[in-house]
Amino acid sequence: MLFAPLARAGQFVATFTPLKRLVCFAAVLGLLAMLFMTVKLTGNMNYVLPRRGWMLATMLLVGIAAGVATVLFQTISNNRILTPAVMGFEALFVLIQTSVIFFMGADSSFYSSPLIRFVCESLIMTGFAVLLYRWLFAANTDLHRLLLVGLVFGILFTSLSNLMQRMLMPTEFDVLQGRLFARLTLPHPQLIMISALVVLVVCIIVWRMRYAFDVLALGRDAATGLGLNYRKTVTRILLLIAVLVSVSTALIGPLTFLGFMAAILAYQLAGSYQHRFVLPAAAILGVCFLAGGQLILEHVLSMAGALTVVIEFIGGSLFLLLLLKRGRL
């Protein structure tokens, strides 16, 4: 149902070149953004407009980060179904939030400054990813094991956070709940600007490596044969993914299946498997999902806060269907 109009649009642009398709996606995004900014515009403009603007900026960053990170992850894992979110990132995010309150209390100065908190969270998360991958890749681990270890680490972090949350005072727990849920509606300008800078830098690096990804997608042996330093490139990409995922998780919290949907659709609609087309397509589509979903939820279904849950729901079902249809991971 949801994908019917998108599929029709896909048929319509089937005759287009990849570049034209990208322009189409950008046009759709522009339209959505305009709608998002203007629909039911009432009340104090000086309050509503900046607020919506910051929300849109958050969506832009999160969508780009999720789309790009997922496509890159799928390229290095040679797999179109898995996403970086399964590697325990979001659970780590919750764990960091919980441990800060657990060890430092709800009113520590570290906690009250969102900027310091954001930087620390991102650093810890990226550091964790690098350590984990270094450790696992040094042992020449196969991908299945790596993923399973990531998943189990995720479960471990969740259990640890649960354990700590059980030992928190009720007031501290309230503060934590506020931190962990639906921050899309409560964006923080300072955070968004920093994230924008980080995402921009990462995107520039990614763009400069775009042909290396195409080579990498041929598989380990072919890539090595063509003169690519496989391990070094993969490590670097994992680092980039880690940064992107930690930025997006730190901005709006856990979102497992957004990148998955964006990447799947990007491969379907981009009209090319070259990364210079797929990557921007996935980024734009990721933002479209967020903006379009928020529009529908807020103005049609009046469930403004439920965007993340709905994305998980739709993305999760899509994931299962695809798994059943393809018959392999």
Place this chain on the structure above:
Amino acid sequence: MRFLAFLLALVLVSLLTVSSLVVGSNSIGIMQLLADPAAWDLLILSRIPRTVALLLCGMAMSVCGLIMQMLTQNRYVEPATAGAVQSAGLGILIITILWPAAPVLARMGFASFFSLLGTGLFLLILQRLSLRATLIVPLVGIMLGAVISAVTVFIAVRFDLLQSLAAWTSGDFSGVMKGRYELLWLVGALTLLTYFVADRFAVAGMGREFAVNLGLNYRRVMLLGMSIVAIVSGVVVVVIGALPFLGLIVPNIVSLILGDNVRRNIPWIALLGGGIVVACDLTGRLLVHPFEIPAGSILGVIGAVVFLFVILREQIYVRS
């Protein structure tokens, strides 16, 4: 020798059990039992049911893990990594929405039914997988569990039941009292049944072709195993909540030490499983005394660490 070891383990678990009887926000001593009738009440109404529940749940979930591992021919599968536990949670949520005043038996039946559906879905996906590498099976199972959980959370948010959901699904024994745990005896009986049909599961664990060749009614054994797992998961989730990884770590530890004789391992698995759950619950009671931490939370941490160790150990083993 093996018998002696088993006896020793039995004594250890009994010691744990006795400590579980006396430890709590009110500790009970022998002197008090003789003098104070209130202490007797506490013992009979709360402590004994709780300890029995701990032992029964631990035994049943561990043996369930073993059954699932036999049926899927994979050492990394257990009810929680196959969607069974998460499906049971979904079942409880749905019956709570449709029929808020449902009696425990109906809730249990519904949870077991959903758990059966979840396990069936998992096995269906496994059948469709063209490449059944050892590590893909738990990956798919955990993913399936995550998707089912996402659906559950979505529905819970829609109906404002998120908090209740968290309370149902955490493995918490503090609510166990006389009159609220008796269903668990059913689980105990199923565990006993497993012991008597263990050989069939062992044969089924050698693969479909081999099992059929040996004259086993493969389909019936699969169905029996799935039903046992579904009923046990359903009952345990309704009464206690999830006990993550228990069914995974216990059979693996036992077969690391004792080998793969299924029937001979079952008493060990049951004993170790019961012991671990009692130990986790005791830790939870002592850690923030006089408050409590659910045994499931502690088990989640320990279980994940042991699971990681098992996955990574094999790799080291392969390399050396």
